[in-house]
Amino acid sequence: MSTASLAKPQPQEGSPTMAGPPHGITTRDLCLWYAKFQALKNITVRIRHGIITSLIGPSGCGKTTFLRCLNRVNERYGYVTTQGEIQIHGKNIYDADVSLIELRKQVGMVFQRPNPLPISIYENVVFGLRIHNEKKASRSELDAAVEKSLTEVGLWNDLKDRLQARATSLQLEQQQKLCIARLLPLKPDLILMDEPCSSLDVEGTRAIEELMRELRGRYTIVIVTHNMAQARRASDECIFMLLGELVEHSRTEDLFLSPKDSKTADYIEGRYG
Amino acid sequence: MTSKRGTLDLLSERAIEALIRLCGISAILFVFGIFFFVFREGAPFLRHLDLGEFLFSKSWIPTSQTVPKYGVGALIVGSLSVTAVAMAIAVPFGLGAAVFISEFCGRKTKETLKIVIELLAAIPSVVWGFVGLSVMSPLLINTFHTPIGVNMLNGALLLALMSVPIMVSIGEDALKAVPDSFREAAIALGATRWQMVYRVLLPASKNGLLAAVLLGVGRAIGETMAVLMATGHSVRIPTSIFDPVRTLTATIAAELGETSKGSDHYQVLFLIGVLLFTITFIVNLTADLVVKGIRKQ
Ligand SMILES: Nc1ncnc2c1ncn2[C@@H]1O[C@H](COP(=O)(O)OP(=O)(O)OP(=O)(O)O)[C@@H](O)[C@H]1O
Numbered sequence: 158m159s160t161a162s163l164a165k166p167q168p169q170e171g172s173p174t175m176a177g178p179p180h181g182i183t184t185r186d187l188c189l190w191y192a193k194f195q196a197l198k199n200i201t202v203r204i205r206h207g208i209i210t211s212l213i214g215p216s217g218c219g220k221t222t223f224l225r226c227l228n229r230v231n232e233r234y235g236y237v238t239t240q241g242e243i244q245i246h247g248k249n250i251y252d253a254d255v256s257l258i259e260l261r262k263q264v265g266m267v268f269q270r271p272n273p274l275p276i277s278i279y280e281n282v283v284f285g286l287r288i289h290n291e292k293k294a295s296r297s298e299l300d301a302a303v304e305k306s307l308t309e310v311g312l313w314n315d316l317k318d319r320l321q322a323r324a325t326s327l328q329l330e331q332q333q334k335l336c337i338a339r340l341l342p343l344k345p346d347l348i349l350m351d352e353p354c355s356s357l358d359v360e361g362t363r364a365i366e367e368l369m370r371e372l373r374g375r376y377t378i379v380i381v382t383h384n385m386a387q388a389r390r391a392s393d394e395c396i397f398m399l400l401g402e403l404v405e406h407s408r409t410e411d412l413f414l415s416p417k418d419s420k421t422a423d424y425i426e427g428r429y430g
Numbered sequence: 431m432t433s434k435r436g437t438l439d440l441l442s443e444r445a446i447e448a449l450i451r452l453c454g455i456s457a458i459l460f461v462f463g464i465f466f467f468v469f470r471e472g473a474p475f476l477r478h479l480d481l482g483e484f485l486f487s488k489s490w491i492p493t494s495q496t497v498p499k500y501g502v503g504a505l506i507v508g509s510l511s512v513t514a515v516a517m518a519i520a521v522p523f524g525l526g527a528a529v530f531i532s533e534f535c536g537r538k539t540k541e542t543l544k545i546v547i548e549l550l551a552a553i554p555s556v557v558w559g560f561v562g563l564s565v566m567s568p569l570l571i572n573t574f575h576t577p578i579g580v581n582m583l584n585g586a587l588l589l590a591l592m593s594v595p596i597m598v599s600i601g602e603d604a605l606k607a608v609p610d611s612f613r614e615a616a617i618a619l620g621a622t623r624w625q626m627v628y629r630v631l632l633p634a635s636k637n638g639l640l641a642a643v644l645l646g647v648g649r650a651i652g653e654t655m656a657v658l659m660a661t662g663h664s665v666r667i668p669t670s671i672f673d674p675v676r677t678l679t680a681t682i683a684a685e686l687g688e689t690s691k692g693s694d695h696y697q698v699l700f701l702i703g704v705l706l707f708t709i710t711f712i713v714n715l716t717a718d719l720v721v722k723g724i725r726k727q
Pocket residue numbers: 191194196214215216217218219220221222223234383
């Protein structure tokens with residue numbers, strides 16, 4: 158089915174500014190237009206592997222758009238044009254030999270509103286395996302994958318007796334966890350989350366943040382959030398965007414305690430929405 | 431406050447409201463009125479009618495001078511078999527087209543196709559009858575080397591063409607009603623478009639698609655002119671799709687003009703009307719309930 162799979166994470170030498178883990182995502186001069194409207198302007202950023210990076214900024218600044226570039230789902234809309242380069246583990250995802258299917262297997266996405274598929278819990282978790290395996294996975298492999306993934310997101314004990322229930326009948330928080338769980342059997346390297354807690358209550362938010370901490374280290378996690386307290390609590394690095402541009406990218410503490418840019422300072426002090 | 435102007439406004443408001451209400455209720459009145467009228471014309475014959483024989487006997491010899499026979503078994507089989515063959519052709523095409531229009535083509539193609547399909551729906555059934563007689567019939571004779579071209583397959587092909595439009599438009603609505611977030615979920619997991627369609631969209635919209643099919647069935651069973659012209663109109667239980675058949679609808683259309691008002695034959699034809707009415711009513715009602723089921727979900 159697929160030809161070129163993307164390179165697996167490997168240490169990259171010579172990152173001049175930041176030491177530490179290698180970069181999971183590197184973009185250079187990324188621009189994106191919705192028809193005539195430019196939503197992303199020359200985004201150049203390096204997001205490191207194995208940590209949680211949060212993406213903050215006022216409504217409409219392009220956070221979702223940026224996230225959706227990383228697995229190229231933006232291209233669903235015919236009127237989108239993209240320019241520049243996005244490398245994931247050193248491989249440009251706009252290269253002609255990149256298979257979209259492999260890319261999306263490697264880059265998992267969690268949406269703002271939990272969107273489990275209208276099939277059973279079990280089928281939701283194995284959906285990825287079913288669509289990607291050329292040969293049929295055996296029942297026991299599937300069962301094992303379901304148990305492993307649901308355990309990892311902390312749903313197994315609650316749901317193990319009703320795996321055949323419709324996924325859309327779960328509570329929102331469980332739905333969102335399930336949406337994370339269904340990425341895991343595909344062994345992604347990146348997990349992109351677009352305001353994953355915005356439709357959850359305090360408890361649900363806490364649970365998802367907890368889960369992100371559990372997953373930290375093994376995945377490159379990028380989370381879009383409107384909630385600055387959440388960005389502070391849950392992320393290692395933070396990116397501030399404004400009107401389609403990247404304003405500041407630094408360690409979360411630094412960004413919140415001593416922002417370098419006055420626009421960042423204005424935003425975190427709540428001077429614009 | 432109650433100026434003259436005000437009362438006038440109030441009055442006309444009332445009048446308009448009453449008028450609108452009347453328009454709304456009239457549909458119900460018409461349906462019941464028609465049912466009542468059809469039933470009244472046929473009812474007297476019910477007294478000396480053996481229902482079992484009526485429904486299951488296959489001898490339809492209404493014009494016999496000595497012992498006329500009124501068995502509609504063969505006609506029922508005729509109607510059902512033509513419809514079944516028509517659906518076997520129309521369902522894959524209709525639903526396939528619905529999926530293509532809603533998921534696979536660009537906006538321009540979509541608009542064009544929808545217009546063309548609406549045109550297809552607007553062709554009068556007599557014209558389809560012509561097509562059956564003058565195009566389809568020789569075509570069938572040449573390709574399948576059958577002795578006669580006006581047969582079950584011919585009628586079924588026409589009915590398929592006639593019921594595809596409604597299936598496409600209802601089916602497309604059903605697919606459109608599936609939230610986009612399901613599509614995004616599947617695509618973001620790396621599903622191809624076809625995988626998305628058959629693993630997510632079809633299960634999610636199955637009720638709507640079923641309703642589309644049922645409405646197509648209703649359309650096909652009730653169709654008269656085209657089948658009258660294209661099915662060969664011979665009373666018999668068909669054994670192959672190349673046999674000519676006769677349907678309930680065609681029988682009424684062909685014979686009603688020949689009977690004298692109030693005769694047994696006349697009344698039996700009206701009873702066939704009641705039978706048809708009942709069948710289409712059940713089919714449409716089921717379709718409606720199925721559609722309602724979707725809305726509730
Ligand atoms: N599908 C689309 N078609 C056209 N314009 C779009 C589309 N999606 C987003 N936009 C525009 O692009 C800009 C960036 O939108 P985006 O959704 O990325 O912002 P965001 O930072 O995620 O905002 P929010 O915090 O409200 O989610 C907005 O001005 C928006 O109107």
